Amino acid sequence: MKIFYGVQGTGNGHITRARVMAAELYAAGFDVTFQFTGRPADKYFDMQVFNGYQTREGLTFNTSKGQVSYLKTALQASPIRFVKDINALDLSGYDYVISDFEPVTAWAARRQNKQVIGIGHQYAFGHAIPRKGSDPLAEQVMKLFAPANVGVGLHWHHFGQPILPPIIETPAFPEQVQANKIVVYLPFEDQQAVLRLLCPFENFEFHVYAPDVIESKYPHISFKPLSRDGFQRDLYDCAGIISNAGFELASESLQMGKKILAKPLHAQMEQISNAAALEQLGYGHTMFDMDAQVIEDWLHNPHAVRVTYPNVAKVIVNWLKSGMPEMDNAFVENVWDSVEVLQVRHGEVVKPA
The missing domain is CATH 3.40.50.2000 (Glycogen Phosphorylase B;)
Known part of the structure; x- marks a missing residue:
């Protein structure tokens, strides 16, 4: 057929x-x-x-x-x-x-x-x-x-x-997780603003995937070009992900037991609703602006949810x-x-x- x-x-x-x-x-x-x-x-x-x-x-x-x-x-x-x-x-x-x-x-x-x-x-x-x-x-x-x-x-x-x-996809649950490794995917944000937001958190290692890679002078922040295989490797053993409130990435993160901090796009009903669902279900945290205090609190929160689909x-x-x-x-x-x-x-x- x-x-x-x-x-x-x-x-x-x-x-x-x-x-x-x-x-x-x-x-x-x-x-x-x-x-x-x-x-x-x-x-x-x-x-x-x-x-x-x-x-x-x-x-x-x-x-x-x-x-x-x-x-x-x-x-x-x-x-x-x-x-x-x-x-x-x-x-x-x-x-x-x-x-x-x-x-x-x-x-x-x-x-x-x-x-x-x-x-x-x-x-x-x-x-x-x-x-x-x-x-x-x-x-x-x-x-x-x-x-x-x-x-x-x-x-x-x-x-x-x-x-x-x-x-x-249904990958195996990771045997080991790097507690300070965070994957960042905020493609609709200003990447210089993302860099400034993350630079104070020197005890964490940020792997930032972006459509346009910018230079980082900070050893704990690396910007990487979009790559399915590279992204999956970093997602596999990271502790959590900071991303916009897209559905598919949050789904993969839940399947792998990663903690989630979602920043929905303003004026985008689907993403705002996704953020509300994550909060309602207790599956993740949200921020509606690029908020350093919210990020700091989330980074030090060890709790996540794993949902096997x-x-x-x-x-x-x-x-x-x-x-x-x-x-x-x-x-x-x-x-x-x-x-x-x-x-x-x-x-x-x-x-x-």
């Missing part, structure tokens, strides 16, 4: 999720064409798993100094190019069309009367989940950006709703192979029954939460 799979490429979280889905789809014998939009074609990296892929301009959100600007997003959009991309995409030869919040695929399928399966965190917002920072514009953007006929929403907890756990990608692939039966309560509960929440202290599991 043939699948056309569109992936929002603005941030790396959607691509990370797509890598896991790609492996399971190929293993199941599906013929998959991947499309990525939202960043220049030469800015994608570590894409070998997709066995060749196509890119289009698509739509993306303008961010500056940790805040989304809807005005600049609208001014910088290329509506004529977007419409041309939609009209040029022929989906007639595909059995399934999947969108991970990717608008060209979603709107092309709607134009051609093809059913769209939306797989991703954003589709969880169609249900009653923790929600903050919402306004009518944000709600409309979430609803219309990449609409789907069938939405498979993902979240860290079910909140009593028909949504599934995150799609992530099942292979959700395989669950979804089997669901597709079965013809997409209704994800009723029994189906969803069966998936969540294998989730386990554990307390972690100083990098070691201590007891069930």
Whole structure:
């Protein structure tokens, strides 16, 4: 069976999720064409798993100094190019069309009367989940950006709703953790401001991944270019992560038992809601500005949570192979029954939460 799979490429979280889905789809014998939009074609990296892929301009959100600007997003959009991309995409030869919040695929399928399966965190917002920072514009953007006929929403907890756990790789729990090693991923912030913020904490070792690497004169702070393999190596044995409130990275961190300090993008409803969910669940801490005192308190807090999630990608692939039966309560509960929440202290599991 043939699948056309569109992936929002603005941030790396959607691509990370797509890598896991790609492996399971190929293993199941599906013929998959991947499309990525939202960043220049030469800015994608570590894409070998997709066995060749196509890119289009698509739509993306303008961010500056940790805040989304809807005005600049609208001014910088290329509506004529977007419409041309939609009209040029022929989906007639595909059995399934999947969108991970990717608008060209979603709107092309709607134009051609093809059913769209939306797989991703954003589709969880169609249900009653923790929600903050919402306004009518944000709600409309979430609803219309990449609409789907069938939405498979993902979240860290079910909140009593028909949504599934995150799609992530399931690496082994690290045998040893470096208590002073912290991974930092704040790609939407001013990296000079990140450097100034971290420089006082000389007893900790910061590995900062950024789209634009800057020079650090501080031996305890190193800036590194974006790299999937390098990032995973550092994430594996670090004690915690400071990041924006993206869904996928927090999911990976929870799976590995890392403590989390999330700084959501201002005016970005999804990230503000993610931060609220982390706090509500007791899975992480948040800061809404670049706050040195919050960072200091968090650095000296040894508590973390480990959440072991099942292979959700395989669950979804089997669901597709079965013809997409209704994800009723029994189906969803069966998936969540294998989730386990554990307390972690100083990098070691201590007891069930």
